[in-house]
Amino acid sequence: MLVGRVFLAVVSPVELAFEGVARLLGVPWVFNLVHALPGGLDRLAKPMLFGLVLVVWTGVAWWLARRAWPWLRRAGRPLLVTVATVLGAVVPGLILLPAQGLGWFGTAPANLAWDPLPLHGLAALSGLLFGLVATGGRPSGVHSGTSRRDALSLLVRSFVGIVAAAGVAGRWSVALAQQALELFRRVVGLSPRITPTPDHYVVSKNLFDPSVDEGGWSLRLHGLVDTPIELRMSDLQALPSVTRPSTLTCVSNQVGGDLIGTSEWTGVRLADLLAMAGPRADANELLLRAADNYSDSFPLEAALREGTIVAYLQNGEPLTRAHGFPARVLVPGIYGMKNVKWVVEIELTDEDHQGYWQTRGWSDVATVKTMSRIDTDTATRLDDGRALVGGIAFAGLRRIEAVEVSLDDGASWLPTQLESAPNQLSWVRWLAVLEVPASQVELTVRAVEIGGVVQTDVRSRPLPDGADGLHRMRVNLPG
Ligand SMILES: Nc1nc2c(c(=O)[nH]1)N[C@H]1C(S)=C(S)[C@@H](COP(=O)(O)O)O[C@H]1N2
Ligand SMILES: [Mo]
Secondary structure: OHHHHHHHOOOOHHHHHHHHHHHHHOHHHHHHHHHHOOOOOHHHHHHHHHHHHHHHHHHHHHHHHHHHHHHHHHHOOHHHHHHHHHHHHHHHHHHHHHHOOOOHHHOOHHHOOOOOHHHHHHHHHHHHHHHHHHHOOOOOOHHHHOOHHHHHHHHHHHHHHHHHHHHHHHHHHHHHHHHHHHHHHHOOOOOOOOOOHHHOOOOOOOOOOOOOOOOOOEEEEEEOEOOOEEEEHHHHHHOOOEEEEEEEEOOOOOOOOOOEEEEEEEEEEHHHHHHHHOEOOOOOEEEEEEOOOOEEEEEHHHHOOOOOEEEEEEOOEEOOHHHOOOOEEEOOOEOHHHOOOOEEEEEEEOOOOOOOOHHHOOOOOOEOOOEEEEOOOEOEEOOOOOEEEEEEEEOOOOOEEEEEEEOOOOOOOEEOEEOOOOOOOOOEEEEEEEOOOOEEEEEEEEEEEOOOOEOOOOOEOOOOOOOEOOEEEEEEEOO
């Protein structure tokens, strides 16, 4: 597991257990633990809790192994069974998945959506079972002088069994995932699933963004709460964090515009921080203030959503200054302006507050509208004559059910293929296969939300609550 973690970035089961334990204990408990520690040790709270989980894990595994060993012995050849099990765990990751173009242990970056861990578990189990079946049924003692040939043939049979089991288990989904990925990979000009940080759009009111010193920074939670709290960066880093891709877009984005991006953000759930402070019953709104004298607000209800976090990493790196170093709020489903960067203060109130952009005429609710965009001004022509075009679609917290394209300005619509979105908070990529000879086409795109709600074709400007209308573009179709 350690090797997988360090060299292949595979999330290990122990970590999953650690996350589960941290969640079970609850954030206030962990926070108190952190503060019970003498200064300097607080950064170690998480590693210490992880160490504890690791010790318990190892203990349980040891106990299980001790109990299982005699049973394995009776079943036949413990060493062979062990080898078969390990092979079962490792072979799919080292051979099957890479052979399918999905990277070591399925870690090809484009493939984050697809989780190969269950397949590994299944394969390991099948290896164990196969080992047992292959060795079982023989009276014990008879094989004390096992011949090398026997052992070898057993190993070979186990191996074949594992590969077959893993193959059957994974083949269908892998083939599907790979086929789709393959096509998506070939669309030249299509946005990546995750936007590299340097390519992520930046919007700020400032001529010069604040440069905040991480050591001096803190985030204050106060107002209508039982216990006001103040968190330093080390506090924030010591708390259980979540990492998840989410799409951010600016309310001023034009139809077809590029003020939209998807990053993998890491931070602490705002709901956890609020649980520490204990919002009073009359609190219903959060007022956020930033180091650049920016302020904005959103309802408590939005703050409590699973995806709302105080983020300190973007795509695995500390936030850049432009994106809000050292910490910012991300509140999925609501336009970028309420995703306050350089955040220093969160006040719970019982009245609505007009934020920086609201006093300038922009929407206060700011729910993200359904959008879709064509990314390719030139189609990718495949050898077999098909032409690929593609783009993205996003509807905030509402899910995209389908994306359609039209070659005749909306008179008729063609289906497209959707890639599975990284999660519920992220845009989805689409591609269309056009069977059209070399020429130019006027392409229009529209998204359909879950429930069959079709994106409106009535155009409106971004002010005050986001642009509406369909993206239409001239697309070159090379010969
Ligand atoms: N403190 C502060 N936060 C802010 C802003 C700002 O000017 N100051 N701009 C907002 C707007 S309008 C948008 S669209 C997003 C953009 O976030 P990004 O630059 O990380 O893409 O940040 C929001 N948060
Ligand atoms: Mo924005």
